[in-house]
Amino acid sequence: MNDPSPRDLWSIPADVTYLHHGAFGPTPRVVQDVREAWSGRLAAEPMDFYVRRMEGELDAAKERLGAFVGMKPANFTFVDNATFAMNVVAATLPLEPGDEVLLTDHEYGAVQRTWRKRCEATGARITTARLPQPLGDSVGVVEAIFAAVTERTKLLVVSHVTSPTALVLPVAEICAEARRRGVPVAVDGPHAIAMQPLDVESLGCDFYCASLHKWLSAPLGSGFLWVSRRWQDGIVSPITSWGGSLAGRPPRWQDDFNWLGSRDPAAFLSVPAAIDFLAEQGVERFREHGHALAEYALERLTRAEAAPPLFGDDHELFGTLVGVPLPDADEEKPKGADQDPLQVALWEKHRIEVPIVHWGGQRFVRVSCHLYNTREDVDRLAGALGELL
Ligand SMILES: Cc1ncc(COP(=O)(O)O)c(C=O)c1O
Numbered sequence: 511m512n513d514p515s516p517r518d519l520w521s522i523p524a525d526v527t528y529l530h531h532g533a534f535g536p537t538p539r540v541v542q543d544v545r546e547a548w549s550g551r552l553a554a555e556p557m558d559f560y561v562r563r564m565e566g567e568l569d570a571a572k573e574r575l576g577a578f579v580g581m582k583p584a585n586f587t588f589v590d591n592a593t594f595a596m597n598v599v600a601a602t603l604p605l606e607p608g609d610e611v612l613l614t615d616h617e618y619g620a621v622q623r624t625w626r627k628r629c630e631a632t633g634a635r636i637t638t639a640r641l642p643q644p645l646g647d648s649v650g651v652v653e654a655i656f657a658a659v660t661e662r663t664k665l666l667v668v669s670h671v672t673s674p675t676a677l678v679l680p681v682a683e684i685c686a687e688a689r690r691r692g693v694p695v696a697v698d699g700p701h702a703i704a705m706q707p708l709d710v711e712s713l714g715c716d717f718y719c720a721s722l723h724k725w726l727s728a729p730l731g732s733g734f735l736w737v738s739r740r741w742q743d744g745i746v747s748p749i750t751s752w753g754g755s756l757a758g759r760p761p762r763w764q765d766d767f768n769w770l771g772s773r774d775p776a777a778f779l780s781v782p783a784a785i786d787f788l789a790e791q792g793v794e795r796f797r798e799h800g801h802a803l804a805e806y807a808l809e810r811l812t813r814a815e816a817a818p819p820l821f822g823d824d825h826e827l828f829g830t831l832v833g834v835p836l837p838d839a840d841e842e843k844p845k846g847a848d849q850d851p852l853q854v855a856l857w858e859k860h861r862i863e864v865p866i867v868h869w870g871g872q873r874f875v876r877v878s879c880h881l882y883n884t885r886e887d888v889d890r891l892a893g894a895l896g897e898l899l
Pocket of ligand 1 (some may be wrong): 532591592593594618620621669671672673699700701721
């Protein structure tokens, strides 16, 4: 019998071309099954589950995740997603009028809004570091960021892999320079998990925020916040519940996050199943397949009349996600949560899920390439774009 196609390992509807894994990763069938089994155990005997089992099970799941991305269990907690994690960082960071929080010009919209709100509430302000275009080597990126640092900079917020532009930033070099200058760093890392080799402990950041539904394909609603030792005592949860341990264990800084009121931790407890799934498929095989397909997408979708890509000709600056510039860059940016009409047409006419991103006065098609994606998916997108543009 032939091996099943990787796509059969997911339950993506047959008529859908899903090139949007970077935004919301569909969950593989085996991981869905494990999640449902955990929810079933909770539903059957909530008292036993919450009070006697949950903390031990969470610890076991944390061991696995910690081994996968280089984190000591004492230094991180599960949270719902990267958005939640960044909100904890914002609640924790002491800010005074005149203080500055430095973001790059490639940061995620919700992250910008989180810091805008926090700055408005405290009288601090956001400053922005413009990264080179094309991005170029780590020296230029580090220089561009630290040219925007002042003595009022209280935190640098930087993506490991940028959302609108899909660039892999040199976070290790950025964190090393930040340490040298005494600037704390919060890394926004949801796209890096599984896509990039990662050892969080050795990165030298202060906070690392991530979602696990993206490239790891863990359930939606699973993420983590890693916090360096120096911040752990002062960490502030934006949600207040009982605090402390349900099982009567000694207090830990993570207690506030383990119990946010009664809720279903099945997504967290299924993270080991996602790690097993990817290990069985081969993490390296996933990275190679995804990157090769992203290169194929670049070749098929690039148009002579479009601007050059933001990574120049350095293909190491993207992973399994690639932003291909589109022509007619001055197409008006959709307002608020509205999608670009091209994105709507790709879905409505062709059942293709792919984001059309506006950034820096340019328009990009941002293509995600996971194990279930094929050259035929990219060809279908190329054909549809040829028809619609
Ligand atoms: C760089 C970056 N940060 C944060 C987020 C937010 O992730 P989530 O919606 O899982 O919290 C995303 C989502 O696309 C992202 O790309």
